[in-house]
Amino acid sequence: MQPTTPTSPVLGDRSPAEFLDTYWQKHPLVVRDALPDFRSPLSPQELAGLACEDGVDSRLILEEGGAHPWELRHGPFASEDFLDLPETHWTLLVQEVDRLIPEVGALLDRFRFLPAWRLDDVMVSYAPTHGTVGPHIDNYDVFLLQGAGHRRWQIGTEPVTNEAIVPDLDVRILADFEADEEFVLGPGDLLYLPPRVAHYGVATDDACMTYSVGFRAPRHQDLVANFLQDAIEEIDPDARYSDPDLTPVTHPGALHEQTRARVRTLLRDLVHDDAALDRWFGTYITRPDRDRAAVPPETPLSAAELVEALRAGQGLRRGPVARLAFIEHDDGTATLFANGNAIDLSPDRAPAARLVTGREQIPAEPLRPHLENEAIVDLLVTLVNDGLLELDAR
Numbered sequence: 001m002q003p004t005t006p007t008s009p010v011l012g013d014r015s016p017a018e019f020l021d022t023y024w025q026k027h028p029l030v031v032r033d034a035l036p037d038f039r040s041p042l043s044p045q046e047l048a049g050l051a052c053e054d055g056v057d058s059r060l061i062l063e064e065g066g067a068h069p070w071e072l073r074h075g076p077f078a079s080e081d082f083l084d085l086p087e088t089h090w091t092l093l094v095q096e097v098d099r100l101i102p103e104v105g106a107l108l109d110r111f112r113f114l115p116a117w118r119l120d121d122v123m124v125s126y127a128p129t130h131g132t133v134g135p136h137i138d139n140y141d142v143f144l145l146q147g148a149g150h151r152r153w154q155i156g157t158e159p160v161t162n163e164a165i166v167p168d169l170d171v172r173i174l175a176d177f178e179a180d181e182e183f184v185l186g187p188g189d190l191l192y193l194p195p196r197v198a199h200y201g202v203a204t205d206d207a208c209m210t211y212s213v214g215f216r217a218p219r220h221q222d223l224v225a226n227f228l229q230d231a232i233e234e235i236d237p238d239a240r241y242s243d244p245d246l247t248p249v250t251h252p253g254a255l256h257e258q259t260r261a262r263v264r265t266l267l268r269d270l271v272h273d274d275a276a277l278d279r280w281f282g283t284y285i286t287r288p289d290r291d292r293a294a295v296p297p298e299t300p301l302s303a304a305e306l307v308e309a310l311r312a313g314q315g316l317r318r319g320p321v322a323r324l325a326f327i328e329h330d331d332g333t334a335t336l337f338a339n340g341n342a343i344d345l346s347p348d349r350a351p352a353a354r355l356v357t358g359r360e361q362i363p364a365e366p367l368r369p370h371l372e373n374e375a376i377v378d379l380l381v382t383l384v385n386d387g388l389l390e391l392d393a394r
Contacts, residue, residue: 008113010034010143010190016113025141025194028155030183034190035110040147040209041103044126047209048082050094050101051075057095057290061133061171064089070134072170091127091203098122098360099320102392104211105360111143111213116358117285117325123212127151127203135177135200137163140217142193146185149207154179159196174198218285230280231270278327282337286323294321294339294387301391303381307371309364315392316362316380322388326353338388349375356383361392 011019012031023029042050051058058075065086066073073081075094098105104122111119120140124147125133137160144153157180164175177198184204185191193199195217201210241262249256271277288294310316318324325337332347336357345353355366355376370376383389 008110010110010145011113019113023192023194028157028181028194028197029192030185031190031192033188035145036188038145038147038188040187040211041101042097042124042147042209044092044207044209047092047094047097047124047126048077048079050097051077051092052079056100059093060085060090061093062086062090063130063132063134066090070169070171070173088128088130089132091125091131091133093123093125093133095123096121097124102317102360105318107145107211108213109360112359114215117323118215118217120214120216123214125210125212127208127210128206129203129208131203131208132201134171134173135198136172136174137196137198138193138214139195141195141215143213144185144191144193144201145211145213146187146189146209147211148187148209150184150186150204151201151208151210152182152184152204153191154182154200155191155193156180156198159194160198161196163198216285223284226284227277227280230284279335279342282325282327282335283340283342286325286337287340288321288323292321294319296385296387297390300385301381303374303377306381306384306391307377309391310367310371311364313364315364316356316367316384316389317392318360318362319387319390324357324388326357328353338383338386343379345379346375348373349379352376352379356380356389362389 008016010031012034014022019029050056051060052075054076056076058077060073060075060077060081062071062073062085063069065088098108098121104124107122108119135154154177156178160174166173166175177200179200191199243259243262245258247258321339323337323339326334327337328334328350332350334345334350334353336343336345336353351370355370356362367380380389384391
């Protein structure tokens, strides 16, 4: 059974279909009170604490008060680094907060009307009054949710084709930014921006925290390069060009049709196998960024312990470093892609693919009907013990 069309409160009174048809990758959109009850799960001090941890991607941008205008500093930071900051005109940004703080990761479930593989991460920023990263463009879609305080936004309405950048700065600042619209967002308000739409956000008070839900947009160069590398590894290293049916040539310097046809066939055969292409794409798109790896639990979970927890109402959630996707096949089987690995699921295990993908939090209720299925339970246990899923402690 196909799932029903999802809804999402972040779109206001618009349906996901209307949003995708009218705004997605076409026009900016402001949604007032998109999440009126949303309160920042982090304080500025807690965000600064994350920026001090090893393995956390964090930045400080100082428009004023640094060693030079628009100074960029990279973490991890020491707590003393924050004591020397000026009172205004700086911004702290921390990437992948969704994998660090489950309450932030849960925010991604608000955007499940979009393909899960396209969701990248949640970046959280804090800025005191006048804090900003300057007018700029992003090459991907982004939803900017105001978590605390207020931010004044100036935006363009059309994608920028060829941007002029202020030279000799640590950050990419548009040299000729002109705003078409201006507004202030408060807690729970949301701004959607398509790729390459210029925007300039400035904190208007000392409580400004913004949650940026960014999207993956692989470059064509990266897709093709990875596919070709994968194809090279599948080709017999001893296989060589051969022409046993060669006939006398009319001119030895010509590249004859027979030769060209052989080479064309060799290359075209690489992309004619749809199943192989799908399998490659699933493994490629689920590989974690920054060479991260899932961390198994210190104590492995048994099947009996998992079943008991689920029957008691405890759900699962995606692990901090886990990318999951699936493909269903006509014969009732499925392929589950997990952190770059392809797991072939027989028909008795195939229903698990829908259960464990596409959401941050997996309630116990949809899992319970499958707890008598040993094959599915074994798969869930494997995913938990590999660090791809974990019991939701909340």
